[in-house]
Amino acid sequence: MSQPLTDDPDLALVRACQAQESVCLEGAFRELYEAYKDRVYNTCYRITGSATDAMDAAQETFATAFRRIDGFRFESRFSSWIYRVAVNASIDLRRRSASRPWVSLDRLRSPLNEGTPMDPEDERVESPGGAASRRELEGDIQEAITRLSPKMKAITVLRYMEGLSYEEISESLEISLGTVKSRLSRAHGALDRELTPVLDRHLLN
């Protein structure tokens, strides 16, 4: 792609970051961080399956963005680029975590327990048993995602949790539209095998 994109919604903000001498999380870069922190963290969490690794991957994502933003030339959308960095950081971290001979103290807890604390509001509309059952289902689904291969995980998270279009996924993962389609087909096959028993167990099929 030779011509820089001019319809990128983040164009002005990224240009402001490039023009400004940021020494830390301030100014235009702070705005960029605020705009993307939820998306980046959730992407990292769903791919790594661990809050600890998600923190590390998210930090690495924003540190990379901070270091390289001066060289960003809008050959793709900024959002596609930062998703790409987040996916790669998460996959790399997950690979390193899997090969470590030691265990993080945080891993001793269930990944789902590290997430949003239970909201007391939930208790008023849902019985404690219902809330627990839902959390168990969410944990089982996350486990199923974690068992997918890195490529399947990435495309599943970007498409169905981050809501990216085929074109955006193609840009983020630097693959053709045809590859997006074929990879999604394979992902559905894998999801069918992983999720069908889970949903059957929870009587949701």
Place this chain on the structure above:
Amino acid sequence: MHTTPKTPSHLSEPCSEWLDACIASLGMGSVEEGSLTEHLGSCPACAAAHGRYRNQVAQLAGLPRLSVPYQLEESLGFALTPGGRQDRVLAALTASPRLEAPDALRHQLVETLAGDFADEEALPAPAALDGLVEQSLRDLAAERSTVRVTGSGLQSTRPTQAAPPTGRQLRSITAVAAAALLIIATNQWMSAPEASYSFTVVRGNDAGPLQPHQLAMLAAVTGRQCSSLGEGAQ
């Protein structure tokens, strides 16, 4: 190692020529085309597969959005501080009002702590760093600690154990003295207006009292005169 289960025989797969259209109709904002709808009405296999996929996608999309932990901003702030890791450790130490020491000995402390962090690794916030400094002092008489700091706190580098650890246990590798050093804080951290450390050494190592450089290190960090009182005394 997990083995992906084979597709159970009772789960139908969609017709290959309709697979892409089936999948494209899923996800946020997707619209099912008329021709696909017509096909689903006449093909039980595709209808069943499409129903399953739709349910699975709904469950995936229904997973909760997680709140970003506040520690991310904190650790990112430190990670983005300019300079090498020693500069960043020094910056973090300088930011803490509790640590006053002559430059030469601060440099020694910085070197000791910075050696524990990989390049561009996250550094903890000042409050956690104080804990790390204190722990480093505890390790003066033992081996050097190996602690990896992650974005969410301290992480032990001990090998996987059969039973989970009951608390943070740090493995150390550099011997400064043979026996453990027991330090009792005589002031509460936050009670004094200047919030300074004060340590009373109650036990030296088996080989004798603390060495001068160890006392100097304590003095540098605490800003107080330190002496070794020998075993059992206080």
